[in-house]
Amino acid sequence: MRKFIIIFCVCGSIFLYSDKKQNLNRINKQIKVINGKILKLKREKKSILNEIYRIELKYKKEKIENNKVKIQINSIQGEINKKEVEKKELELEIRKSREKIKRIVRVIHKMGVNAHLKIFIQIKSLNQLYKNYRLFTTLIDYNIDEIGKVKESIFKLDKIKKDLRFEQIKLIDLKKVHDEKIEKIKNFKKEKLKFISNINNDKTKYLSLINELKYEAENLNTLIYNKYTKSFFKSKDVGFLKGRLIWPINGKIISSFGKVRSTRFDTYIFNNGVEIKPSNSDKIKSVFPGVVVFADYLKGYGEVIIIQHYKNFHSLYGHCEKMFKTKGDAVKQDDVIGLVGDTGSIYGKSLYFEVRKKLKAQNPLKWLRKR
Numbered sequence: 001m002r003k004f005i006i007i008f009c010v011c012g013s014i015f016l017y018s019d020k021k022q023n024l025n026r027i028n029k030q031i032k033v034i035n036g037k038i039l040k041l042k043r044e045k046k047s048i049l050n051e052i053y054r055i056e057l058k059y060k061k062e063k064i065e066n067n068k069v070k071i072q073i074n075s076i077q078g079e080i081n082k083k084e085v086e087k088k089e090l091e092l093e094i095r096k097s098r099e100k101i102k103r104i105v106r107v108i109h110k111m112g113v114n115a116h117l118k119i120f121i122q123i124k125s126l127n128q129l130y131k132n133y134r135l136f137t138t139l140i141d142y143n144i145d146e147i148g149k150v151k152e153s154i155f156k157l158d159k160i161k162k163d164l165r166f167e168q169i170k171l172i173d174l175k176k177v178h179d180e181k182i183e184k185i186k187n188f189k190k191e192k193l194k195f196i197s198n199i200n201n202d203k204t205k206y207l208s209l210i211n212e213l214k215y216e217a218e219n220l221n222t223l224i225y226n227k228y229t230k231s232f233f234k235s236k237d238v239g240f241l242k243g244r245l246i247w248p249i250n251g252k253i254i255s256s257f258g259k260v261r262s263t264r265f266d267t268y269i270f271n272n273g274v275e276i277k278p279s280n281s282d283k284i285k286s287v288f289p290g291v292v293v294f295a296d297y298l299k300g301y302g303e304v305i306i307i308q309h310y311k312n313f314h315s316l317y318g319h320c321e322k323m324f325k326t327k328g329d330a331v332k333q334d335d336v337i338g339l340v341g342d343t344g345s346i347y348g349k350s351l352y353f354e355v356r357k358k359l360k361a362q363n364p365l366k367w368l369r370k371r
Contacts, residue, residue: 020075027068034061037297048199048209049216049299049344055195056302056343059188066181069174076171083164090157097150196346203265209346210269216300217272221359223294224306224314235311238357245287245367246334248317249351251278257363272361273316273354275347282340284351286331287315287368295323301352302344305337312359318352319345 034057041054199205255275261268286307293314294306301318305325308314321341331337342349355362 020071023071024068027064027071030064031061031068034064047212048205049212051195052192052344053297053299055188055192059185059192062181062184062188066178066185069178069181073171073174073178076167076174080164080167080171083160083167087157087160087164090153090160094150094153094157097153101147101150199346203267206262206265207267210267213300214270216298217361220298220301220316223298224356225359236313238310238313241288241309241313242367243369245315245355245369246285247276247368247371248284248287248315248353249276249278249282249340250280251276251351253277253365254347254350257361257365273318273352274364275345275350275352277347277350278340282321283336284317284320284338284340286333286335286337287355289332290315290330292325292327292329292331292337295326295329297343300344303338303341304344304352307331307337312357314354314356316352316354316356318354319343319350
């Protein structure tokens with residue numbers, strides 16, 4: 001049974017180590033990709049959307065690096081827990097061995113100072129002599145073995161105590177790194193909020209942002225047409241879908257479709273979609289079956305998922321915090337595809353939602369079910 005437990009623990013440790021190694025490799029790859037994107041941004045022309053993207057990339061990098069620290073903390077904590085168990089087991093073994101030695105010493109002590117002589121002098125037969133000899137040598141050998149066990153256990157215990165101190169120091173250092181990462185994450189969040197606040201209070205910057213967003217919206221058409229449209233989809237009159245698509249999230253519309261007037265600077269912008277502030281859940285759902293043709297960051301949209309439903313019919317979900325689907329994934333209606341966030345957003349936490357028919361932006365409210 002004990003052998004089975006040892007084998008089970010060893011196998012479990014191998015699987016955990018393998019899982020941890022895979023997670024760390026995945027995180028290191030993600031960090032490498034982000035570093036590449038940050039480097040690429042430095043080479044590009046300065047713009048408002050690029051600056052928002054730069055802040056968000058650094059924010060994301062800190063969060064991913066913090067996940068790496070958490071894995072290392074959990075690993076070290078697991079090692080400490082394991083060594084604590086070993087330490088207690090060894091301390092128990094040492095106590096038991098010492099008790100056995102004490103009992104043997106007490107037996108010899110009761111026999112008197114010349115116990116060994118008494119055992120061999122006070123005999124009445126050869127058989128008794130043999131028995132006394134066996135008893136004496138057994139007591140002595142047993143005592144020597146127990147003393148050897150105690151010495152070996154004490155040596156192991158000292159090593160485990162040293163290892164524990166070393167692991168505990170590493171744990172303290174990693175917890176400090178974790179706290180520093182949390183502080184950096186908060187600071188990048190504040191930096192983004194301050195940057196957006198400055199845009200919303202500066203007409204020149206605001207108008208510049210509107211122009212950049214307009215350019216990215218036009219660029220999105222080209223991207224969808226050239227790269228993100230699967231040719232195997234059949235052409236279909238999708239008019240039957242009007243008023244039948246489910247809502248991607250439950251929430252309040254904070255920015256509507258079409259021409260919208262900004263009262264702050266008395267300017268007009270055209271929205272290709274709607275911004276929805278979530279009310280009771282952050283889960284984003286696919287409005288209709290289809291295939292994910294894009295799942296990545298787009299300037300002005302943040303982390304965005306684009307789903308193709310028919311040859312020239314797409315839905316777009318922007319500002320995601322997390323994306324659960326990748327390019328090529330088939331989705332059903334009502335599948336959870338991501339979580340609402342504020343990536344690429346100037347409105348804070350919200351979902352940006354678009355419906356496009358033949359690449360032309362449609363009013364999503366005409367396609368979604370009445371509420």
